[in-house]
Amino acid sequence: MRPRVRSLSGVTIILAIVTTFCLTLSTVAQEPSFRNAPASAAQMKNPYEDNPGAAAAGKKLYGQNCSQCHGNNLQGMGPAPTLINPATQKAKPGELFWFITNGDLNKGMPSWAGLPKPQRWQIVTFLESKFSEGKAK
Amino acid sequence: MSLRQAILFLAASLLFLLAVVPANAGDRPYFITYDSNMEEPGTLEIETMGLTGQPKGGDAFLAGLMEFEYGAKGWWTTEFYLDGQTTANQSTVFTGFRWENRFRMLMKEHFVNPVLYVEFENINGADKTLKEVVGYDSQFDGLVPNAIARQDKLREIETKLILSSNLNGWNISENFIAEKNLAGGPWEFGYAAAVSRPLALAASPEECVLCRENFQVGAEFYGGLGTAEKFLGGGTSQYVAPVIGWQVHDVLLKIAPTFGLTGASYRVMLRFGVNYEISGFGRKLRKLFQQ
Numbered sequence: 001m002r003p004r005v006r007s008l009s010g011v012t013i014i015l016a017i018v019t020t021f022c023l024t025l026s027t028v029a030q031e032p033s034f035r036n037a038p039a040s041a042a043q044m045k046n047p048y049e050d051n052p053g054a055a056a057a058g059k060k061l062y063g064q065n066c067s068q069c070h071g072n073n074l075q076g077m078g079p080a081p082t083l084i085n086p087a088t089q090k091a092k093p094g095e096l097f098w099f100i101t102n103g104d105l106n107k108g109m110p111s112w113a114g115l116p117k118p119q120r121w122q123i124v125t126f127l128e129s130k131f132s133e134g135k136a137k
Numbered sequence: 138m139s140l141r142q143a144i145l146f147l148a149a150s151l152l153f154l155l156a157v158v159p160a161n162a163g164d165r166p167y168f169i170t171y172d173s174n175m176e177e178p179g180t181l182e183i184e185t186m187g188l189t190g191q192p193k194g195g196d197a198f199l200a201g202l203m204e205f206e207y208g209a210k211g212w213w214t215t216e217f218y219l220d221g222q223t224t225a226n227q228s229t230v231f232t233g234f235r236w237e238n239r240f241r242m243l244m245k246e247h248f249v250n251p252v253l254y255v256e257f258e259n260i261n262g263a264d265k266t267l268k269e270v271v272g273y274d275s276q277f278d279g280l281v282p283n284a285i286a287r288q289d290k291l292r293e294i295e296t297k298l299i300l301s302s303n304l305n306g307w308n309i310s311e312n313f314i315a316e317k318n319l320a321g322g323p324w325e326f327g328y329a330a331a332v333s334r335p336l337a338l339a340a341s342p343e344e345c346v347l348c349r350e351n352f353q354v355g356a357e358f359y360g361g362l363g364t365a366e367k368f369l370g371g372g373t374s375q376y377v378a379p380v381i382g383w384q385v386h387d388v389l390l391k392i393a394p395t396f397g398l399t400g401a402s403y404r405v406m407l408r409f410g411v412n413y414e415i416s417g418f419g420r421k422l423r424k425l426f427q428q
Contacts, residue, residue, distance in 0.1 A: 056342035068416030069177070078179070078420045102245045105211030108178040113246045114165070116306040118339035119350075 034091035037098045044094030047118075048125040058126025061119055065112065074130060079108055089131045096124045165308055166382025166391040168408045169269065169359045170331035172310040173250035173301035175241055176208030179419035182412055188266060190395075190406035192279035198224040200232075200265040207418070212241040222265045227283045233260030233291075235268070239299070246303075254297035254312075262289030267406075269295065270374050271316045272325030272364045275401035292319045306338040308355075323366045329359035333380065346385055353382040357393065360402075374402040388413055 033042060048054030063072070069080035076082035088096070100120050103111035112120060165172050168186060176182055184204040191197040200222035209215050216237045223229035237256035263286035265279060278286075294317050301310040314327040333355025341348050360375035362368065378395040388411060395406040415421075 053342050054339075057340040060342065060344065061340050068180075078417060103211060105175075105241060105244045108211050110175060110177045110208075110211055111173075111246050113250075113303045114172070114174045114308065116335060116338035122340055 034087060034095040035099045035104065037091075037095040041094045041098035042092045044097060046093040046097070046121055046124055046128070048121050049093070049128075051125060052129075054122045054125040055129040056126075057119075058122035058124070058129075061115070061123050062126050065115070066123070074127075083127065083130075084134065088127075089134070093121075093124050093128060096127060097121060100124065164382075164389050164412060165310075165331070165333055166353045166355065166380045166389070166393075167310070167331045167333070167357055168378070168380070168391070168393055168410065169267075170310050170312055170329040170357050171239070171252065171254065171297065171299045171301075172308055172331075173241065173252050173299065175211065175239065175252075176206050176214040177414075177416070178208040178211055180208045180414050180416050181418035182206040182414045184410060184412035186266075186408065186410035188406055188408050190265075190276075190279075190403045192276040192403060195276075195280040196225045196227060198222055198265050198279065200267070202266045202268065204412075212244065214239045218268075220260060220264055220266050220268075222263065222283075224265075224283055230261075230263050230283050230287055232264040232266070232287070233258065235260070237295075248302060250301050252299035252301070254295075254299055256295040256297075258291065258293045258295060260291050260293075262286035262291065264291075269314055269316070269327055269329070270359055270361050270376065271295075271314055271327035272361050273370075273372055273401070274327075274361055274374050275372070276374070276397070276403040277401070279403070290320075293317060294319060307332060307334045323364040325364050326362040326368065327360060328362060329357065331355060331357040331380070333382070351384040353380075353384075355380050360398075372401050373399065375399050376402055376406075378408065 033039065069077055070083055071077045071080075074083040091099075097120055099109075100112045100123060102113070103109040105111065165174065182204075184206065186202050186204065188200045189198065200220070202221070203219045204216055205218075206214060206216040216235075216239075218235040218237070220232045220234065221230060222232055235256055235258045237254060240253045242251045242253060262278075262281065263283045267274075296315050298313045299310065300312075301308065309332050310330065312329040314329065316325045316327070333353050335350050336352045336354065337349035340350050345351070357378045357380055358376070361373035363370045363373060375398040376395050377398060378393040380391060380393040382389055382391040391410050393408040395403075395408055397403050397405070
């Protein structure tokens with residue numbers, strides 16, 4: 001009986017180590033989502049990814065709808081924050097799309113769900129292109 | 138001022154606005170129906186709307202209203218209106234003011250987005266803007282001469298439940314209206330519903346005036362539903378109106394030929410409007426007072 005108890009406790013210790021390792025790994029890997037966007041938002045794919053035409057259209061839409069608060073160069077104006085910040089630049093396209101769609105009404109960011117879906121993606125494409133430009137510099 | 142002079146003055150004002158003022162994209166071309174879109178915080182939107190029509194056996198009129206819409210919070214929009222009208226062969230009269238507030242009830246976007254609306258109106262009986270149609274409002278109200286109608290003071294509370302959905306580029310909005318004269322009388326009920334869509338969902342890369350994405354088309358339906366004493370009785374006014382919106386250099390122009398569907402309704406009317414926004418108005422105003 002003794003060897004069996006010993007082997008059982010060995011298995012328990014190994015299991016505990018593996019579990020602790022996995023938990024630590026998942027905690028490290030799980031970065032907080034952008035503006036509490038749901039996990040499903042991060043999975044959404046940008047239909048216009050790396051499409052220069054869509055980025056140009058997004059630039060026009062940004063000028064019409066966003067620049068009054070976030071500035072022509074994404075620098076932020078008044079209470080609206082700059083978009084050139086690590087959290088926004090790291091955000092996945094789907095998370096940006098989700099945030100543009102829902103806004104944060106309590107903090108002054110309006111919902112842009114009234115803009116057709118393709119136009120919201122075009123704005124995301126423009127933002128991504130600006131972030132890429134910044135990284136290239 | 139004659140009706141013709143008034144129309145010319147309005148046309149000149151529209152051309153002036155077209156030339157100088159910026160507005161935001163994304164506004165709907167509706168005249169009566171509200172959607173869940175709120176004004177951006179700190180932004181002031183100024184809108185002029187006109188309505189021209191003629192009651193059966195009466196004089197033609199041109200009614201106008203000036204709207205000042207301010208985004209107080211992301212979830213709260215407040216608006217102030219000034220109303221007036223000019224009737225051919227009669228007079229031009231100021232018909233009162235309205236103060237409305239809209240509160241978005243859910244902070245995130247849902248399949249149906251509800252908004253609560255509360256308005257105080259201090260108008261007189263000569264008001265012909267037909268900003269809403271409730272109870273047994275009819276074209277025959279327009280037969281009362283201005284000199285008499287303006288003696289009738291109306292202080293009213295109007296509430297609306299606004300429901301709005303955005304689906305695949307379409308906007309579908311429904312408003313349920315309940316209005317009460319504070320001096321007495323029963324609650325009056327009405328409705329408004331609208332649907333619209335841009336001609337193109339994706340934007341083109343170039344700046345353009347005649348691109349399909351700049352045009353929105355749709356239709357509005359509205360009318361009275363009777364009163365608390367006589368709900369859904371005969372004799373209400375009912376209207377249908379195709380609406381067209383055109384975004385020109387960030388200015389939204391809209392027009393809606395309107396057709397009455399019942400004997401109590403005006404047979405044909407024409408609504409038109411233009412709106413523009415002053416972004417960061419609240420911030421600029423605060424700065425002015427801080428200096």
